[in-house]
Amino acid sequence: MSKDTGIEIAPGIFWVSRRENSLLERNIYLRVFEGDGRRINLLVDPGAPRDRKVLDENLSEIIGGMSRLNVAFANHQDPDVAFNLGFLQQLNPELFVLTSEDTWRLLQFYGLKDDYYRSTESFPGGRARMKTGQELQFVPSPYCHFRGAVMLYDKESRVLFTGDLFGGLSFIPDLQADERHWEGVKTFHQIYMPTRESIALALDNIRKLDPPPKMLAPQHGSLITGEWIEFYMEKLGRLPVGLNLLLDSRTKENYLAAVNAVFLELNRSLGPEEFARAVKHLRNDGSFTNIIQFGPSGVVDIKTDLNTGLELLTTELFDHLPGKKDMVRRVMTRVLLAREIPLPERLRHEATAREGLFEM
Numbered sequence: 001m002s003k004d005t006g007i008e009i010a011p012g013i014f015w016v017s018r019r020e021n022s023l024l025e026r027n028i029y030l031r032v033f034e035g036d037g038r039r040i041n042l043l044v045d046p047g048a049p050r051d052r053k054v055l056d057e058n059l060s061e062i063i064g065g066m067s068r069l070n071v072a073f074a075n076h077q078d079p080d081v082a083f084n085l086g087f088l089q090q091l092n093p094e095l096f097v098l099t100s101e102d103t104w105r106l107l108q109f110y111g112l113k114d115d116y117y118r119s120t121e122s123f124p125g126g127r128a129r130m131k132t133g134q135e136l137q138f139v140p141s142p143y144c145h146f147r148g149a150v151m152l153y154d155k156e157s158r159v160l161f162t163g164d165l166f167g168g169l170s171f172i173p174d175l176q177a178d179e180r181h182w183e184g185v186k187t188f189h190q191i192y193m194p195t196r197e198s199i200a201l202a203l204d205n206i207r208k209l210d211p212p213p214k215m216l217a218p219q220h221g222s223l224i225t226g227e228w229i230e231f232y233m234e235k236l237g238r239l240p241v242g243l244n245l246l247l248d249s250r251t252k253e254n255y256l257a258a259v260n261a262v263f264l265e266l267n268r269s270l271g272p273e274e275f276a277r278a279v280k281h282l283r284n285d286g287s288f289t290n291i292i293q294f295g296p297s298g299v300v301d302i303k304t305d306l307n308t309g310l311e312l313l314t315t316e317l318f319d320h321l322p323g324k325k326d327m328v329r330r331v332m333t334r335v336l337l338a339r340e341i342p343l344p345e346r347l348r349h350e351a352t353a354r355e356g357l358f359e360m
């Protein structure tokens with residue numbers, strides 16, 4: 001059986017985690033620097049309490065125990081990244097912590113000592129020369145996904161530790177990524193990254209690295225090497241995420257497409273005559289202008305704010321299709337949720353009122 005933990009992924013760099021069959025696997029890395037008669041053991045993104053057992057096994061085997069760590073680097077302060085830091089510093093009170101200033105302000109609350117911390121910004125040019133001779137470069141990735149997130153570039157091995165950036169949900173738990181892992185990376189970024197601009201900024205910073213990285217080592221998911229680096233950079237560079245998705249879902253086009261999709265389905269279910277009767281009042285609602293504006297092939301405009309327009313539509317459909325409320329509710333809920341449009345009050349209230357528990 002091939003090894004499932006403690007794998008040397010590049011000279012002097014070990015993956016010291018193990019897959020646990022969850023979607024959000026953590027990757028912890030150990031970098032052993034040797035030179036000038038010294039050894040410096042650096043841990044990257046030390047993980048959470050449930051990673052301690054495998055961390056202990058691996059560090060015992062590779063460097064003789066967790067207390068032999070000299071330095072720990074944290075990309076940002078999230079518990080999956082850095083919760084273990086307090087515990088590790090108790091084991092070795094001289095364990096030194098490297099992270100950005102913005103991260104430290106929060107990270108220190110894991111019980112860390114102020115005098116064993118140095119900010120990545122305090123190194124001239126964002127570069128640290130180790131006593132063993134190797135050079136580390138700190139590469140900011142602001143808002144990917146925390147404002148103080150910072151990546152770590154090991155120039156000798158050309159491995160870039162990217163934190164949550166390039167991280168993926170483990171739909172496929174392999175250690176090496178290929179094109180099949182895109183789905184997990186995409187989903188993770190759409191949930192956790194705030195905007196496409198933050199990703200673009202970080203990608204620019206990666207493109208400036210000289211020499212370019214040979215491996216991207218994220219805190220979740222799979223390692224990205226060789227030709228896959230460009231594949232993933234290019235795809236991530238044009239992925240709408242977080243706020244982009246939320247704001248896109250609020251555009252008028254999205255609402256109009258949703259209303260027309262609802263009408264198409266109702267037309268199919270009810271038949272053209274009953275459907276025409278149900279929407280007759282919308283076509284001529286008696287007010288000075290029709291709030292929902294019809295063109296030859298469907299709804300072309302909503303004259304009020306978009307959510308009010310949807311409220312009106314729901315009320316009209318419920319009032320004119322009293323025996324078909326369940327069907328209308330089902331169709332509207334499915335279409336609106338698929339387009340990330342908030343459900344109209346009336347749709348939500350009717351749904352909860354049916355439970356017989358709440359007034360609203």
Ligand SMILES: [Fe+2]
Pocket residue numbers: 076078081145164
């Ligand atoms: Fe995070």
Ligand SMILES: [Fe+2]
Pocket residue numbers: 078080081163164219220
């Ligand atoms: Fe994370």
